[in-house]
Amino acid sequence: MTQCDPQPDSLVLSAAALLPxxxxxxFNSSVAVxxxxxxxxxxxxxxxxxxxGLPEVHVDNCVLMPGFVNxxxxxxxxxxxxxxxxxxxxxxxxxxxxxxxxxADDAPDVFAASAVRGAQECIRFGTTTVGDxxxxxxxxxxxxx
Numbered sequence: 001m002t003q004c005d006p007q008p009d010s011l012v013l014s015a016a017a018l019l020p021x022x023x024x025x026x027f028n029s030s031v032a033v034x035x036x037x038x039x040x041x042x043x044x045x046x047x048x049x050x051x052x053g054l055p056e057v058h059v060d061n062c063v064l065m066p067g068f069v070n071x072x073x074x075x076x077x078x079x080x081x082x083x084x085x086x087x088x089x090x091x092x093x094x095x096x097x098x099x100x101x102x103x104a105d106d107a108p109d110v111f112a113a114s115a116v117r118g119a120q121e122c123i124r125f126g127t128t129t130v131g132d133x134x135x136x137x138x139x140x141x142x143x144x145x
Contacts, residue, residue, distance in 0.1 A: 009036045012051050014044050014058040019065040030056075031064060067128025075144070076111045076136045078118030111136045112143035119144055 011033055018029035020041055030047035032040045032054065040047055048056065077097070084096045102110040115134075122130055134140045 008055060010034045010054055012047055012054050012056040013064060014047075014056055015062045015064045016060060017063045019063055025063075029064070068126050069129045070122065070127050071131045073118070073122075073130050073132055074134065075115040075118035075122075075130070075132050076134050076140050077114065078121065079110055079114035107136070108139050111139045115140040115143050 012030050013033065014028075014030040016027065018026040018031065018041060020026065026042065028044045029042060030044045031038055032047050032051040034051075034054070040050060079102075080097065080100055084093065084100060087093045087096065101107070115132075115136075119130075122128075132140070132144075
């Protein structure tokens, strides 16, 4: 399975190492998830024994760790990635941003697709939680559902 494949909501996820927090690194470890909620973590053999009825997904050469958090993002603006060079002054960047906005007719489709693309990119790079700041919430929220 790849990281974007659907996963069962109850499983044991095992890896070469587990980083449950910034203070410890556990080797040959597992996490037991039951109905989407982490129930236990620790030594792989111990977790497999305690949760023997759950399927196991094992990933070699990986470290399991909490997802990243992006506390301030604008998913609706993902369509601008690589299109606006970083100017020296913030007001110049804002003017370029405004100039690149889609037409009123195209805006709903562009912003919806952009928000979905931004969310997919977050997941792809390990960001599991975002604080999305949106001017187009009526378009973006339904698209993200």
